[in-house]
Structures are given as structure tokens and as C-alpha cells.
Amino acid sequence: MSLSWGSVAAVLGLAVPVAAALWEFVLAGRKRLGYRVQLDTTIRDSAASGPDTTVLQRMQWDGTNLRDPSVVLLRIENAGWSPVVAGDYVAPASDPVGIRIAFPGRRVVGMAVTERSPQVPPTFFVPGAEGFETTGREIKLPKVILNRRAHYKVLAVLDREEGFTEPEFPEPEVTAGIVGGVRGGNIKKTAYYPFASRQVRWLLASLILVSATQSAFTLAGSEDAAAPLDCAAGTLHLSGSTAFAPVLREAARQYERTCPDARIPLTATSFKGSVDGLDTLAAAGADTRPPDGRGLGDRLAFSDGPKSDGRPRLLPRPVALSLFTLVVHEDAGVEDLSLKQVRDIYAGRVTNWSQVKGNDVPVHLVSRNPGSGTRTTLEQQVLGGRPLPAVTTPDCAGLDRGRPGRCEVGGTGTLLDTVASTPGALGHSEVGAAAARDDVRQIRIDGYPATLEGADEGAYPYWQTEIAYTYGEPPADSIAAGFLRYLADEVGKDIVRSKGHRPCAELDKPLLCRPDGAPAAR
Incomplete structure (x- = not known):
């Protein structure tokens, strides 16, 4: 059996993402403790940057000026896909220290935790907490519980040790281990990848190449690809x-x-x-x-x-299932009507909004023309089969603002525009169109808004198939x-x-x- 290049490309196109997923979520996705050195600078490096920076060189410890002070900011983070708990740290259960940070050529003058993820409890870093201390040239950090992507930052103030004459200081030495972690579980210096790790990016680049190859073969082999099943000419x-x-x-x-x-x-x-x-x-x-x-x-x-x-x-x-709603001009002063009140309004027994606890404004009914399903549903479902009252003016612009009346329009958009511009107007619309407007108010019926749940329960009457x-x-x-x-x-x-x-x-x-x-x- 011979395989076409398109088939081979398709197989590779499946194999590559599977391999990438296995790497990222099974291998590299295990517990991984990482750190980043986000700042490591000496005060002398900044002495020439301005007239006010010399104050930084007058830092003291125990009343004595520091010889060659420097500042280091480290970020400790859970760089894997699994939480890190206290029992995961490679250290005896009786030892509260989880991470040790040494600074060759420098001694620790002071330190503080300057930032932490919201999930990292502050109790780990209070003075006197077990495992949280400084000793000479080393910082000890406790077995902090870190959820996925959680982190905290440690700021250390250091001074050059006597006898250390090298012009540049070595990088900090961070020592820790995680049981079952990647590459022996040792803490690793991490870099920020906004998308994925370097290995996975190589795999995904290969996937793009395979997909492009497959597309080229597909286009070359079949210019007139079959349309989807439901397509018709x-x-x-x-x-x-x-x-x-x-x-x-x-x-x-x-x-x-x-x-x-x-x-x-x-x-x-x-x-x-x-x-x-x-x-x-x-x-x-x-x-x-x-x-x-x-x-x-x-x-x-x-x-x-x-x-x-x-x-x-x-x-x-x-x-x-289509939901409909009654809509009203804002100055009517109502947002909820009982079904009986709605029927009384359309029967002409309520002609002013004040009769239903609204404002003193005449009721103007704006309706769709005969043949509208929205209007038919209003008559059948809300008004109990009763027809709408007679039209008082053929043109909604001719409604007398001082007395009640009714007019008709052709479409939903025109009806909503008319209700929005006519004081005291009451109309009807499908819910989607009304919800998109902020110049009309939807009316609840017996306290129920136009929702599927209300229709399901038989509580909201204005809907149709x-x-x-x-x-x-x-x-x-x-x-x-x-x-x-x-x-x-x-x-x-x-x-x-x-x-x-x-x-x-x-x-x-x-x-x-x-x-x-x-x-x-x-």
C-alpha cells in the first residue's frame, strides 16, 4: 500500500501536536520550582547617574558604612503545572527550610519579601517564622506552598566580603529540590516565555511547517474541494x-x-x-x-x-422559541404590569399611566400592522384572543400628545423608534431588538421578565414558536x-x-x- 504525501503530512500533523502535548503537559508539566534574578546591581554602578545618588553609598549596618553595597531581587516561582506543597521539598521533615540562597563574595545585610501572589499566605514571611532567616552570606526561605504559576519576590541588601577582590560578583546560588520534579527536581533558573517553552515552540514550528505542506498538497491535488454536506447550489x-x-x-x-x-x-x-x-x-x-x-x-x-x-x-x-416583550417610553414611569392591567390598557379601560401607579401621561399604543406575528402573538397569548382597539390616527407622528390613541407601523425597528420618541407610548417587540436599545424600557408581566425560564414555567405569556x-x-x-x-x-x-x-x-x-x-x- 502506497501513501501519498498528503497522507504522510496528515499523519505528521497529528503526531506533532500529540508529542507537543505530551511534552508540555506530562513531562514538562510536572512539578517544577524556578527562580529568576530580576535585579543584581551594586550601588557604585549607579553613583554616576545623578547628583542625588551618592546617598545610596552612605548605607550603614550596625552603625558602620557598607564597603560596597549591592541589591539583588529574586523571583521564586512554581513554573510547572502541579502545586508545590511543603512535603514536596527535598529536605527532612524536621527542617523548616525549603530554599537556600547564597551570594559568593557578599554577605547579607538585610532582606524582605516585596511581592507575593494572592494565594501565598503572608504567614510564611513574618519575622520569626520557621525557616525564614538570614545567616551571614545566605538567605533561608521556608517551605512555601505554591499553586501553579504562584510566586514571591525576595529583595536582599548585600555588602562585599573582606578579602573578595574580584570586580564583578558571581551570580546568586539558589539551592532547592522538589520530589518528583523535572530533571531531578532541582530548582532551575527560568526565563519568561509568553507562549510556551523552547522545546514546545520548536515542536509547534514544525507543526506549522507540516500544516503548510499538507495544505499545499491538498490545494494542488484538488482544486475543487467538496463543499460541506448541507451545501446546495x-x-x-x-x-x-x-x-x-x-x-x-x-x-x-x-x-x-x-x-x-x-x-x-x-x-x-x-x-x-x-x-x-x-x-x-x-x-x-x-x-x-x-x-x-x-x-x-x-x-x-x-x-x-x-x-x-x-x-x-x-x-x-x-x-x-422566540421571546417577545412589551416596551414603553421612559416617561410612563412603569416597569411592571399585571396581566390584567395589560389587558385593561389594550381594552381602553386604562388610558393614563397614573391609573396603574405611573406618571400622569396619556397612554399611546404603537402596534405593528396586521399580518405581524408579533402582533398576532400579543393578541392570542397576552390579550386572551381579544383584538387591538381601533386605530385613532393612520400616522404615528399625528398622535395627539394630550389624549390617548393608537397607531400602527410596519417593522420592529420603526416601532421601537416610535416608542422611544413618543411620550407615554407602549409597543411590542422581539426581545433581542428591544434589549439592544437603551431608549425604551421592557415591561415585566406579573413580575416576570421575558426569559426562557419564565416561558418554560408558564409564568411569562408573551412568546411564540x-x-x-x-x-x-x-x-x-x-x-x-x-x-x-x-x-x-x-x-x-x-x-x-x-x-x-x-x-x-x-x-x-x-x-x-x-x-x-x-x-x-x-
Whole structure:
């Protein structure tokens, strides 16, 4: 059996990251104690840096000026992937010292712990603590417990020993050991790698080379790579719900990017309401007249809730649970209404917000045009099947600010703009669009906000099933069928969630998404 270069590259592409992971997380990831010398300087080194630095040379110890003072700052750290506890230090249990630091040619004048991770208890470093002391030319540190990446810093003030004549001091000698640590467990001088250790970086560089090689072979061997399983060629026409339009616009854009032979043309008027979308789909089917048993493969309509009777060839496919909310102008002075108060407002029995403990402002109802799924859901789920009151003005700009009234608009965006600019206005919207605004307030109903949990418990009434309709059964290889599968796949579900809806497949109670609509309102 012969292996292609692409197969060899694929095997290497798998082997290299596995080797890197084994090194970093199994071998190098064991207990590792490290230190860094972050500062080692003599006072004479800084004497020429300014007129005020000579004060540093007048440092004293026991009343005597230091001969050649110097300062060392060391960082002690857990550089591995496992915690270091007191029992891990290579030292007799009776010996409280875990780390010893010697300074050849220098004696220790003073020391202090200047910084420590929040997880490192300060009790390790209080004066008189066991294992924490200085003796001549050595600093002793206790068996400090260090979680992964925890550290502390030790600042030492030193002076040249008599008889030491070398111009430069040797580096500090740090002695410690960890049971079961890397390379015998001895403490090692570490360097800061913002990404990974040197060995792992070499392995990852090799991985990049292997991946580039594999990509080159793949491109050379197959210019026309197979599209994902749910990709289909052709043009798909979408229509329907304005509330679900943000999901569909984003999903269409991503689908076209994933499937190069697919086109989903959308315009500003593609989504004009649920009923309009169903009418458009039914009309396209009537014009095409596909035979029984076959459906249109290039059209989908999306509706906030079930279709009306009289459309026998439109087939439902539940997609998501959509939450809706009542929105109000800020000067109404209300944020919570009982279901009875909401019904009284839409029945005309409450005409001023002061009647429901709000401000003295007339109620102005701003509603969607007939055919809107958001409006239909309001009537069926919240108002108990009662229709909205009569329109008092055909243009919302003509509402009399001094008396109650009602007007209608075409889309969700226009409705939110109108509510935000009309004192006393009350409207309705899908939750995602309302939540993105800071110039309107969402209304709780009986104390419940618009949440999935409230809908699940039957406490929040204003929600509906978002349903995709096809004309007949679309062919399995059609773009309509492919797009529906895409919405139910991981990327599609991510898009649905990102716009404030919940995919039907993720509900604790999937029956909430049944195509015959939600249960009757209270």
C-alpha cells in the first residue's frame, strides 16, 4: 500500500501536536520550582547617574558604612503545572527550610519579601517564622506552598566580603529540590516565555511547517474541494417575520460564505411580516404548481407562530422559541404590569399611566400592522384572543400628545423608534431588538421578565414558536432543505442564540416548539 504525501503530512500533523502535548503537559508539566534574578546591581554602578545618588553609598549596618553595597531581587516561582506543597521539598521533615540562597563574595545585610501572589499566605514571611532567616552570606526561605504559576519576590541588601577582590560578583546560588520534579527536581533558573517553552515552540514550528505542506498538497491535488454536506447550489428566496429577520440575514450571509454555489438575495423589503411571508410562499407555489408529493426547493417563509387555516400545502418546521416583550417610553414611569392591567390598557379601560401607579401621561399604543406575528402573538397569548382597539390616527407622528390613541407601523425597528420618541407610548417587540436599545424600557408581566425560564414555567405569556414553512416537501438536495439543516446545525444554532432566540432542539421541554403554536394565555 502506497501513501501519498498528503497522507504522510496528515499523519505528521497529528503526531506533532500529540508529542507537543505530551511534552508540555506530562513531562514538562510536572512539578517544577524556578527562580529568576530580576535585579543584581551594586550601588557604585549607579553613583554616576545623578547628583542625588551618592546617598545610596552612605548605607550603614550596625552603625558602620557598607564597603560596597549591592541589591539583588529574586523571583521564586512554581513554573510547572502541579502545586508545590511543603512535603514536596527535598529536605527532612524536621527542617523548616525549603530554599537556600547564597551570594559568593557578599554577605547579607538585610532582606524582605516585596511581592507575593494572592494565594501565598503572608504567614510564611513574618519575622520569626520557621525557616525564614538570614545567616551571614545566605538567605533561608521556608517551605512555601505554591499553586501553579504562584510566586514571591525576595529583595536582599548585600555588602562585599573582606578579602573578595574580584570586580564583578558571581551570580546568586539558589539551592532547592522538589520530589518528583523535572530533571531531578532541582530548582532551575527560568526565563519568561509568553507562549510556551523552547522545546514546545520548536515542536509547534514544525507543526506549522507540516500544516503548510499538507495544505499545499491538498490545494494542488484538488482544486475543487467538496463543499460541506448541507451545501446546495441555487438561489433561495426568504420572506416572513421581521422579528426573526436578524437571524436569517446573518445565517444567509454565513451560508453563502460556506457554500460558494449558493445565493440568498435579501433586500430591505425581504421581511415584511409573518402573514406577508406566508402569502408570498403560497403565491409562488400556486404559480409554479409542483406535482403532488413534491415541493418548492427554492423558497422558505418564516412565521412567528402557526399559519392560519386554508394553506394545506404549507408545511411547518419549528426552528426556535422566540421571546417577545412589551416596551414603553421612559416617561410612563412603569416597569411592571399585571396581566390584567395589560389587558385593561389594550381594552381602553386604562388610558393614563397614573391609573396603574405611573406618571400622569396619556397612554399611546404603537402596534405593528396586521399580518405581524408579533402582533398576532400579543393578541392570542397576552390579550386572551381579544383584538387591538381601533386605530385613532393612520400616522404615528399625528398622535395627539394630550389624549390617548393608537397607531400602527410596519417593522420592529420603526416601532421601537416610535416608542422611544413618543411620550407615554407602549409597543411590542422581539426581545433581542428591544434589549439592544437603551431608549425604551421592557415591561415585566406579573413580575416576570421575558426569559426562557419564565416561558418554560408558564409564568411569562408573551412568546411564540418561530416556524419555517415550505411549499410541499422540498427535495432533499435542494437549497431550501440544505438551509433548514444548516439552521439546525451548530453554526446555525449559534446564530439563533446570538439574536436572543433559543433553538428548539435545546429546550428542556421541546414540546413548547410544536408547530400548532403555544398554549393559550392565562
